[in-house]
Structures are given as structure tokens and as C-alpha cells.
Amino acid sequence: MVPEYTLMTILGMVVVIGLEVFVFRSGIFRRAKYWVALAICLGFQCLVDGWLTKLTDPIVIYNPSQFLNLRFPWDIPIEDFGFGFAMITSVLMMWQWQLNRLQKGTE
Template identity: 65%
Template sequence: MPEYTVLTVVAVVVVIALELAWLRTGIFRSAQYWAAMAIVFFFQCLVDGWLTKLSDPIVLYSPTQFSGIRFPWDIPIEDFGFGFAMVTGTMLGWLRLGSKEARDDA
């Protein structure tokens, strides 16, 4: 199986498991989170679409390292999973550290 695909799936599963099993911040129930993710994905489509366009790519992907599925335009679908894991993991860290700081101040 392609390395980028495997690592993306692992990252998504780890971030979701981290939230559901350990951190339990409730982020997935937050409308603010989903609004933020919509904004991230909108701009990701613009930038990633431009960087990976097959007509004149700036970023090249080895065909053996990803699934080969590109949507929308020419964006490898793994980029969305990686973006989800990266942004969600950062938000979870922010929420967790913020909660710890609030407890320390109390």
C-alpha cells in the first residue's frame, strides 16, 4: 500500500482516537470547530489545487506513494486527511494546554 496513504490514515485514526479516548475535549461536537475546518479546507483547495495542478505542478507526488485519487481538481485526497490530522491535532493540543493553564491559575 502507498506510504503517503498509509501514513495519512494512521494520522487521522490517531487524532480521532486521541480525542475520543483520552482528551475528550468535545471538539467534534463544536460548530466552531467545523466552521474552522470548512475555512481551512476552502483555502487548502485553493492553494493545494494550484500547487498540485497536473498542467503545471509545483509539488510532485510519486505515483507509487499515494492512492492516485485526485479530487477536486488535481489534489491528492490524502492531502485532506493529512490537513485534517494536522489542524485537528493542533487544536486539540491548544485546548488541552489551555485547559491545563486554566487549572494551574485556579
């Protein structure tokens, strides 16, 4: 059985990718700016999440039965990166989709 946090992370990633590819088609996956923004956000996520989840003195504690307990780098649960990807991508996707709609309206 897949742990709940892992399942929800995978589901979130699949839903966001599906929405981009089949519904919104904002084109962000083809833009270098998206990948740079994602790398910047995930870089800062490593700093903050690493501090929050460090095993030596955690601020956030995860129930071991709810995630895979794979931690990288430092002590960050691997699922946190999928969640971050889904959250960042959904916001940027909607933002770019709205910009695309506005640009089509002014042509």
C-alpha cells in the same frame, strides 16, 4: 498493498481521532467552532494545494506508487485532505485541551 502516503495519512487521522476520543477529550468534535474552522482551513487548502499540485504545471509532484492517485477537486490528491485534517485537528485539540486545563485551574 496500500501506498505509503495513503497509509501514513490514514494512520495520522486514526491517531489524532484516537488521541481526542481516548486521551485529551478536549471536546472539539462537539463544537461547531471546530467544524467551521476546519472548513475554512480546508477551503484555503483547496486553493493553495490545487495550485501546487495541478497536473498541467505542478510545483509539487507525487510519486504515483506512493498514493492512490485519486484527485479531487481539481488535481488535489485525496490524501492531502486527510493529512490536513490530522494536522489542523491535532493543533486545535491541544490548544483546546490546554484552555480546558487552565479554566479548571481557575475554578
